Amino acid sequence: MDKRQKDPACSVAPIADGATVMIGGFGSSGIPLGLIDALLEHGATGLTVVSNNAGAGNTGIAKLLKAGKVAKVICSYPRTPGSIWFEKRYEAGEVELEVVPQGTLAERIRAAGAGLGGFFTPTGYGTQLAQGKETRLINGRGYVFEEPLHADFALLRAERGDRFGNLSYHATARNFNPVMAMAARHSVAEVRHLSDQPLDPEHVVTPGIFVNGIVEYGVRP
C-alpha cells in the first residue's frame, strides 16, 4: 500500500465542478494551503466549501472566493478580520452561506464519518438556527435534530504522515482535520514531513484508513 502522491496537483485532480469540499483549518492554523492553491490551479468551480472560517486576506479559501470558484460556504464563523473576499461575494449575492454552530458543524461531520443518521443537540435550541428543524424534549430539556454532513472531498493539513496515510498533527493545527478525514468519500492530506518509515502507532491521530492520498508540502503557514 502506498498512498503517496507526486504533487498537490495529483491530489486534487479528481475534484469536479460542483463538488462539496471540506477544508481543514481554524483561523490561520492547519489550513492545507498547498492543496487549495492546487485546487485553484485545477480550476474546479461551483464548489460547496465546508470549513470553520471563510478565509482571510488573499490566501487559502479567500483565494477560491476571490476567483469566483465557490457557490456556497458552510461554516461557523465567516466573518474574521480580513475576510474581505467572503464579505464581497456575500454582499453581491454571489455566494450562499449556511451558518452552523461550531460544535454542531464538527458533530455533523463526525456523524457522516461514523455512519450515523444524525443526532439531537441542545445547541441552538430555541434560536434562529433551529428554525424548521425537528426538536425533542429529552428529560425535560430541548434538543434540535441535526443531520450528517457528507462531502465528496476533504483537503487536510497534518504535520507528519506515512505511505499508509497515517497522520499526526502539530499543536492547534489539528482542529477539524481528523474529523473531516472521516467524512469525505475521498480525503487527501498535505504533510510537512512525509516519512519513509511508518509512524509510531502510538502517535497516529488519524488512522490511514480515512486518508486516500498524501503529499509532502513542507511550508508551514
Add this chain to the structure above:
Amino acid sequence: MTLQAVKPLDDAQLAARVAQDIPDGAFVNLGIGKPTHVSVYVPEGREVIYHSENGILGVGPPPVPGTEDPELIDASKRLVTANPGASYFDHCDSFSMMRGGHIDIAVLGAYQVAENGDLANWATLDETFPPAVGGAMDLVAGVRRILVMMRHVNRDGSPKLLKRCTYPLTGLSVVSRVYTDLAVLDVTPDGFALVELAPGNNLDAVRSLTEAAILA
C-alpha cells in the same frame, strides 16, 4: 431617559473585576475579544486551566518574541503558548468538553442580555452583515456558569440590559451573571439582582441606563 453622571470602569478594571470570581482549579473558556484579557488579572496562587475551542486545554500567556509558533493559537487567532499540563485535541473532543458540561465557566461578550437570562451575542438585525456564531451556542448549551462581560449601554446610550432581547438569541435563560462597567448583576428567577455597583456610582443613575428592572 435622563442621563445622570456615571463613572464607568475601563476595560482593564472590568477584566480585573471578572477575574476576582474565577476560582482556583476551574476549567474556563474565555470568549473572543475582551474576555480574553481576564486571565491576566486572576490573582496569584490560583491555578486556572483555560480551554480554547480550537483544541487546547491549558492555554498559556503570549509567546516571548522569537519563540512564536504560528500553529499555536487561541480562538481569537492570537499567538499563545501551552502551559505545563496542557493537551491538544480535535474539534469533536473540544466541543464535547463544552457541550458535555465539563467546562466550569465561560466568559462571553454580548450585544444584549435579558432579565430572564436570554443572551444575544452572535447576530444583529442587519441583513447585509453576515452572521457568525462560532462556538457561542455550544458554550451556552453546555457550560455550567455563563458570565457576561460588556458595557452597560451601547455607544448611542441605548440599553443592553433588557426585558427581552430584540436581536437573535444565542441561548435561552443561559446567563448566570453580568459584569458591566457600571455594575455586577445576578440573573435570578425574579430578574436582575444587584450584586454591587462599580465604585463611585449610585443605583438610580444605573437604573436610568437599564431597560430591565434591577432588584436591590
